[in-house]
Amino acid sequence: MRRAIHRRGDNQAVLEADDQQEPENAAGQSALTPWDRVKLARHPDRPHSLDYINELMTGFIELHGDRRYGDDQAIVGGIARFGDRTIIVLGHQKGADTKENIRRNFGMVRPEGYRKAERLMKHAEKFGIPVVTFIDTPGAEPGIGSEERGQGTAIAESLLTMADLKTPIVAVVIGEGGSGGALAIGMADRILMLENAVYAVASPEACAAILWKDAAKAPQAAATMRITANDLHGFGIIDEIVPEPSPAHENPQLTIAAVGMAVDRSLNALMKVVDQPSGLDRLMEQRYEKFRRIGEWSEAEETDRRADG
Amino acid sequence: MRSILHRGEKFQPLPTDDGRLDQQMPGGLWQKCPKCSELIYAKELENNLRVCPKCDHHFRLRARERIAQISDPKSFEEWDRDIQPTDPLQFEDGSGSYSEKLQATQQKSGELEALITGAATVDNRPIALAVADFDFLGASMGSVYGEKLTRAIERCAEIGMPLLTVNASGGARMHEGLFSLMQMAKTVAAFARLGEARVPHISLLADPCYGGVTASYATVADIILAEPGALVGFAGPRVIEQITKQKLPEGFQTAEFLLSHGMIDLIVDRTDLKRTLIELLNHYARVHQVDRGESIPWEPTFIEPQSSNGTGYEDAVPEYKRAAATGSGS
Numbered sequence: 001m002r003r004a005i006h007r008r009g010d011n012q013a014v015l016e017a018d019d020q021q022e023p024e025n026a027a028g029q030s031a032l033t034p035w036d037r038v039k040l041a042r043h044p045d046r047p048h049s050l051d052y053i054n055e056l057m058t059g060f061i062e063l064h065g066d067r068r069y070g071d072d073q074a075i076v077g078g079i080a081r082f083g084d085r086t087i088i089v090l091g092h093q094k095g096a097d098t099k100e101n102i103r104r105n106f107g108m109v110r111p112e113g114y115r116k117a118e119r120l121m122k123h124a125e126k127f128g129i130p131v132v133t134f135i136d137t138p139g140a141e142p143g144i145g146s147e148e149r150g151q152g153t154a155i156a157e158s159l160l161t162m163a164d165l166k167t168p169i170v171a172v173v174i175g176e177g178g179s180g181g182a183l184a185i186g187m188a189d190r191i192l193m194l195e196n197a198v199y200a201v202a203s204p205e206a207c208a209a210i211l212w213k214d215a216a217k218a219p220q221a222a223a224t225m226r227i228t229a230n231d232l233h234g235f236g237i238i239d240e241i242v243p244e245p246s247p248a249h250e251n252p253q254l255t256i257a258a259v260g261m262a263v264d265r266s267l268n269a270l271m272k273v274v275d276q277p278s279g280l281d282r283l284m285e286q287r288y289e290k291f292r293r294i295g296e297w298s299e300a301e302e303t304d305r306r307a308d309g
Numbered sequence: 310m311r312s313i314l315h316r317g318e319k320f321q322p323l324p325t326d327d328g329r330l331d332q333q334m335p336g337g338l339w340q341k342c343p344k345c346s347e348l349i350y351a352k353e354l355e356n357n358l359r360v361c362p363k364c365d366h367h368f369r370l371r372a373r374e375r376i377a378q379i380s381d382p383k384s385f386e387e388w389d390r391d392i393q394p395t396d397p398l399q400f401e402d403g404s405g406s407y408s409e410k411l412q413a414t415q416q417k418s419g420e421l422e423a424l425i426t427g428a429a430t431v432d433n434r435p436i437a438l439a440v441a442d443f444d445f446l447g448a449s450m451g452s453v454y455g456e457k458l459t460r461a462i463e464r465c466a467e468i469g470m471p472l473l474t475v476n477a478s479g480g481a482r483m484h485e486g487l488f489s490l491m492q493m494a495k496t497v498a499a500f501a502r503l504g505e506a507r508v509p510h511i512s513l514l515a516d517p518c519y520g521g522v523t524a525s526y527a528t529v530a531d532i533i534l535a536e537p538g539a540l541v542g543f544a545g546p547r548v549i550e551q552i553t554k555q556k557l558p559e560g561f562q563t564a565e566f567l568l569s570h571g572m573i574d575l576i577v578d579r580t581d582l583k584r585t586l587i588e589l590l591n592h593y594a595r596v597h598q599v600d601r602g603e604s605i606p607w608e609p610t611f612i613e614p615q616s617s618n619g620t621g622y623e624d625a626v627p628e629y630k631r632a633a634a635t636g637s638g639s
Contacts, residue, residue, distance in 0.1 A: 140524075142544030142552050147562060150572045151543035152523030156497065160529045163498040164505075179481070179490060180524040180543075187494045201481045201490040201521075206548075211402035211483065225486050226398045235397070237487050291498050292459065294491040295452035296397040299389075 032196070034228050035219035038204060040196040041175045042138075045249035047256055048107075049076055049091025049134040052174065055253070056260040057082045057089065063120060065112075069149060072113030074105040074141070075185070077120045082132065083264055088124035090117050090185055091134030094175070107176075108141040111154035114184050118158045121165055130168040130267055133185040138203060140181030155184040162187035163287070166280050168270035170263055172242070173197040173229075189287050190266040191237070193229040194255065195244045200227040237294060240266070342366050358579045367536050367579055369516060372425045372442035375475055379438065379583060380429030387427040389460055394422060394453045400484040407484040414446055423448040423478075426461040428470065431583060434590045437465050440475040441522075447479030450521055454482070455492025458526070462499040466506040471590060475513045476527040477539075480520020493525035500526050509593045511586070514541045514564065514573065532589060533573040534582075535564035541573075 032040070040046070053060050057080035065071040077090040092109060095101030117133075124131045140151055162169060162185075171188035177199030193199060202210075207225060208217035226232070229241045242262045248255040273283050339348050345364035354361070358378055359368040370378070376385050400407035415421055423445035428437050439461050441448035448454075458474070465472045481489040503510055512530030514523075516539035523543050527533075535541060542562040550557060560566050567573045577585050 140543065142549045144549065144553065144555060144557065144561070147542050147544065147549070148566075148570050150528075150570065152520075152541075153528040153572055155524040155543070156493075156526070156528045159494055159497040159525060160501055163494070163501040180493060180521055183490055183493060184524075187498075199487060201486050202483055207483050211404070213403070217403065221402070224398065224400050224402065225483070227486065232487055235488065237491060288498050288502070291491060291495045294495060295456050295488055296395050296485075297453045297456055298393050298395050300391040 033219070034198070034222040034225075035204070037196050037228055038176075038198050038218075038222050040247050040249075041198045043247070043249045044096070045252075046175055047248055047252040048096070048136060049093050049174070051252060052134055052172075052256055052259060053078075053080065053089055053091065055256045056263075057087075060089070063123075064116070066115035066119060068112065068115055070112045072105075072110050072116060073103055074107050074109045074137070075113035075117055077117060079129070082260075082267075085267065086129050087267075088120050088129050088131045089133070090120060090131065091174075092137035092182075092185070094136060105141060107137045108139060109137060109181055109184070110141050110143070110146045111149040111151050114140075114154040114158045117185050118154075118161045121158075121161055121169075125165050125167045128167060130170070130270065131165070131188075132263055132267075133169070133171045133188065135171055135173045135177050135182045135186050135199075136175035137178045137181045138176055139178035140184065155180050158184045159187055163291075164284070166284065168267065168274060168283060169287075170266045170270070172259055172263060173199050173238070174248075174259065178203060187287075187291070189270050189283065189290070190239050192240045192242050192259070192262050192266065193232065193238045194242050194248065194259070195229055196247055197229060198222075198227040199229075199232055199238070200225055360579050365537060365578070367516065367538060369443060369477070371444055372420070372440040372475075375440050375515075376425065376427075376429065376438055378579075379431060379473070379586070380436075381431065381433065385427055385429040385438070387425065388464070389426060389457050390421070392422070392453055392457060394451055394485070396484070397452070397488055398484070398486050400486070402484075410446070410484070418442065418445045420445050422453040422457065423450075424454040424457050426457050431590065432587050434587065434594070435470055436586070436590065437461055437470045437472045438475070439472065441478050443477045443479075443517075446482065446484075448477055448522075449479050449482035449489070450492050450496075450525075451482035451485040451489045452492065455489075455495050458492075458496050459499045462496070462503050462510075465508055466499075466503045469506065469508055471509045471511065471593060472503065473511045473513065473586065474527065474530070475515060476518050476522050477515040478518055478520070478522040478527075480522055480524075490521065493521050496526040497529060500529060504531075509589070511589060513577075513582070514567075515539050517541070519543065519545055528572070532575075534575050534577045534585070535567060535573050537564060537576055537578060539564045541567055 060078055060080040062076060062078040074093060076093045080087055080089050092107045093104050094107035095104040121131055140155060169188040170190045171186045173193040175197055177197060179202055204218040204222040204225060205215045208221040209215040232238045233241050240262060242258050245251065245254045273279050338351055340351055340354055341348055342361040342364060344366035345361060347361060347363040349361060359370060394411055396408045420442055423442050424439060425442060426439045428435060439458050462472065500510060510530045511532045512527050514527060514535040516536060518527060518541045523541060540562050541564060546557055546562060564576050568576055
């Protein structure tokens with residue numbers, strides 16, 4: 001039980017399988033470098049959370065505010081109908097133009113945004129409604145006000161709430177998965193990721209600035225950080241790659257529909273777990289294990305065990 | 310005014326500004342306080358727990374120094390000391406590979422990883438410790454940090470031992486990519502279980518604590534303490550300045566700033582830390598006794614202060630050690 005299951009050997013097998021599949025399902029996109037995908041993930045015409053909500057859901061009522069301080073428009077949330085289910089939907093929201101981007105703070109969430117998300121997740125738990133989140137943020141906002149109002153605490157509390165939220169959660173990385181600001185609404189039972197989305201511990205620019213002392217080395221950083229859907233699926237960190245028939249901004253409808261189908265499949269699978277006797281307990285156990293097993297390390301007694309085997 | 314430049318210096322991955330190298334005087338007999346420039350006799354500084362006797366500046370501590378300061382002599386029993394980081398991404402930056410950097414850091418720091426965990430007694434009260442070592446890659450949280458902490462939390466939940474985390478970290482370790490980010494989720498999930506078991510988690514924020522550690526388990530503890538003057542925040546001050554083009558207010562992100570904004574419970578002077586811990590442990594032990602009778606697992610190991618040399622202690626330690634040993638196999 002003390003074994004890390006994501007060993008290099010296991011990963012390699014998965015990675016190779018993915019590589020072989022790639023030419024079929026990515027139709028010419030396989031030559032994209034990680035940096036190309038960063039640019040695609042940030043493309044201004046790429047569909048954002050509200051595009052998915054409006055296209056895939058009906059009767060969306062946006063619910064505002066954290067009841068503490070304000071309403072952060074970098075994150076949207078509300079109650080909606082998705083297929084034959086009522087869901088709580090949350091997403092980082094970037095703007096379509098400069099004016100909207102200023103209002104949305106470029107999708108960089110402040111503490112009140114995470115507290116709104118947390119409030120809506122607890123609302124979902126109360127009524128037994130599943131949660132769907134869309135991840136698309138450069139990161140949590142670095143700012144004086146955000147620090148004064150406890151940016152770190154807000155993210156941590158959101159994680160704590162998700163760790164123990166007794167209702168299914170599905171997260172989809174639709175664009176930029178920017179560090180803790182992304183994870184704060186991403187601690188889900190199923191984590192899906194669009195083919196051209198990226199998910200990283202820091203932006204490639206920040207990583208390059210710190211480790212290369214040169215932000216212009218961002219393309220190199222993007223490559224070594226292993227931030228693509230393929231990499232992360234290989235590591236067992238995300239559960240499913242949602243293919244983009246063509247890059248999402250070129251034909252948004254196709255990508256949005258593919259996301260809708262994948263979310264529906266995931267919700268169905270999770271509801272099947274919940275509907276069994278003590279289903280919620282099992283869901284909680286599975287969520288715990290999902291994150292519990294993530295990590296790679298070496299340990300003296302394990303090397304021995306593997307050598308024996 | 311405390312200059313911003315000075316603050317920036319604190320963000321070097323391997324700092325030398327804690328008085329260990331550049332402020333150390335020839336022969337190592339005297340050390341210069343970086344805040345008030347007082348020359349302090351090294352022995353006197355050690356005796357004062359590496360707090361400047363003149364201006365109360367708290368020098369940074371290595372993890373093992375901290376453990377020695379808090380725990381009773383020879384009571385610390387380390388957990389999971391053989392677990393080592395690997396290089397899952399085959400990460401390489403301008404200055405070389407992560408594997409090479411790890412080796413060099415391990416040699417220089419004398420530690421295998423940035424987090425040291427184990428059990429000890431504080432004035433004969435059993436307590437688990439998870440202490441970050443800032444000299445190891447800025448005590449950044451990667452797979453091993455997360456795994457060691459999670460094992461410690463799970464053990465504490467099982468045997469009902471209170472846990473003190475000492476947090477001074479640059480955040481998630483970039484060299485392990487999303488593996489590092491996910492340790493935030495993993496450790497917080499484990500702490501949620503510790504909470505369900507109603508075992509207290511005390512978090513001590515020390516200088517400096519940023520990013521993924523501030524945004525995960527360190528700020529959702531039952532009690533959050535901080536050392537005077539410690540810099541604690543989510544985003545680093547340089548990043549905030551660059552992005553907002555605003556001048557940062559004086560005292561921004563200090564422990565005092567956090568206290569006045571309601572983010573922490575208490576600022577504790579290092580020379581008062583042990584006494585505070587003992588008081589807290591006593592309170593929670595009593596709560597558990599009243600609340601849950603004999604069912605709580607760590608009640609039997611609780612010893613009243615006056616019986617510190619009594620037989621109860623010798624009985625108690627083997628018990629938690631036994632529990633810890635069986636807990637580790639799960």
